[in-house]
Amino acid sequence: AVAAPAGPAGPARAHGTLRPLVELAAQRVLVADEVAAAKWGTDSPIDDPAREREVLDAVARQAEELGADPAATTRIFRDQIEASKVVQRGLYHRWDADPSQAPTERPDLGRIRLEINRINGELVRAIADSAAVREGPSCVGRLTAGTVAVVHGRHLDVLHTVALGRSLPSVCER
């Protein structure tokens, strides 16, 4: 083990929680329901590489501005994007199988993306704030604890629990 620096950037934060990060990842997989409803029955594809590029460029820039790690931030956001598509594909599958469950109103994708941008900004900060925990030996345990707390706290169903899991594998990678 490497000696941690003293002060708030060191041991104090290394014992912190990953719950805020997981909470924001959960907000992102929940908002994917609205994304799916916005795209359902339109020409807008679930996979939108141009929008993904925009998101990844923006979060890398925000991480740099915070003096945080743009590579780790980008890696974690690639998983956030995959997780959103897990939800969207899952809902499409459900709605194809049983059209009576399909949305009857179409929210505006542009408005939803503004909400996603807001979550993204908070998530970039949570990633930056959790650097010491993420790089520490207890990361996986803390990530598991945070995930269990959020799944229960938000009463996530199976689809959103699976998607939340898909959003987190990069968090403890170094």
Ligand SMILES: C=C(O[C@@H]1C=C(C(=O)O)C=C[C@H]1O)C(=O)O
């Ligand atoms: C959420 C969307 O769907 C997909 C997931 C994205 C994301 O998680 O940021 C971005 C583009 C799409 O590939 C969207 O189109 O906005």
